Amino acid sequence: MRVVIQDNYEKMCLWAANYIANRIKAHNAGPEKDRPFVLGLPTGSSPIGVYKELARMNKAGELSFANVVTFNMDEYLGLPHEHDQSYWYFMHDNFFNHLVDMKPENINILNGMTKDPVKECADYEAKIASYGGIDLFMGGIGVDGHIAFNEPFTSLASRTGLRNLTTDTRIVNSRFFGNDPEKVPSQALSVGVGTVTDSKEVLILINGHNKARALAATVEGGMSHKWTCSALQMHNGAIIACDEAACGELTVDTYKYFLDIEKKERL
Numbered sequence: 001m002r003v004v005i006q007d008n009y010e011k012m013c014l015w016a017a018n019y020i021a022n023r024i025k026a027h028n029a030g031p032e033k034d035r036p037f038v039l040g041l042p043t044g045s046s047p048i049g050v051y052k053e054l055a056r057m058n059k060a061g062e063l064s065f066a067n068v069v070t071f072n073m074d075e076y077l078g079l080p081h082e083h084d085q086s087y088w089y090f091m092h093d094n095f096f097n098h099l100v101d102m103k104p105e106n107i108n109i110l111n112g113m114t115k116d117p118v119k120e121c122a123d124y125e126a127k128i129a130s131y132g133g134i135d136l137f138m139g140g141i142g143v144d145g146h147i148a149f150n151e152p153f154t155s156l157a158s159r160t161g162l163r164n165l166t167t168d169t170r171i172v173n174s175r176f177f178g179n180d181p182e183k184v185p186s187q188a189l190s191v192g193v194g195t196v197t198d199s200k201e202v203l204i205l206i207n208g209h210n211k212a213r214a215l216a217a218t219v220e221g222g223m224s225h226k227w228t229c230s231a232l233q234m235h236n237g238a239i240i241a242c243d244e245a246a247c248g249e250l251t252v253d254t255y256k257y258f259l260d261i262e263k264k265e266r267l
């Protein structure tokens with residue numbers, strides 16, 4: 001696992017946006033350029049700065065999304081696209097509407113209004129597989145370490161499916177629903193932990209003091225379904241991009257190790 005510690009949120013986002021841009025450019029210049037680059041994407045406050053920077057690069061002509069297919073992590077069950085807290089709305093408002101060459105048919109987001117969640121989720125997995133899997137999955141995590149909506153004790157082998165949200169998560173997310181946890185949907189559709197870890201690369205953003213326990217569990221804790229983020233320890237290409245504020249629960253030697261090793265030149 002790589003842990004890239006940046007001074008603050010802004011620098012973390014710039015680092016992550018550059019990493020993603022370089023991966024897309026390398027793909028488009030390489031032997032696999034005839035197939036699209038498949039990018040997994042999250043919602044939440046963590047990726048907003050990354051989306052801003054990627055959109056800036058795109059508008060400036062530095063990065064094209066014409067050959068990119070996206071798959072989003074999750075969606076609330078029962079919220080239509082036009083609901084301002086649906087993840088469909090979030091993604092268009094914060095990212096897709098700001099890109100000049102993203103093809104709408106290349107955007108994949110689970111349909112929270114489906115009448116058949118089982119089929120919706122099976123079709124999503126099949127569509128990801130039809131592209132040969134996800135090249136790079138960017139994600140965030142919840143304060144309890146959940147990846148996408150894979151709450152504590154979700155199987156680390158889970159696939160895309162229907163999830164019940166914990167009271168904790170509904171309380172945390174109530175800040176977007178007039179501070180009323182009851183207004184937060186109680187279920188969501190979500191890619192599984194296994195769907196994320198099957199990706200060739202995984203890049204997780206962890207920032208802010210409130211994520212300090214989750215960062216420590218991801219990096220230093222034992223692998224456990226109690227912290228679904230800890231599954232990344234079994235992934236061969238996992239990168240955590242974090243800010244100083246999130247490092248408060250790391251032991252000093254872990255913190256120093258990652259600062260030191262990241263100074264070394266990478267092939």
Ligand SMILES: N[C@@H]1[C@@H](O)[C@H](O)[C@@H](COP(=O)(O)O)O[C@@H]1O
Nearest residue numbers: 042044045046140141142148149
């Ligand atoms: N389902 C989403 C997660 O995918 C996201 O990672 C998490 C963290 O959000 P934030 O980045 O706002 O802390 O929020 C929600 O629970």
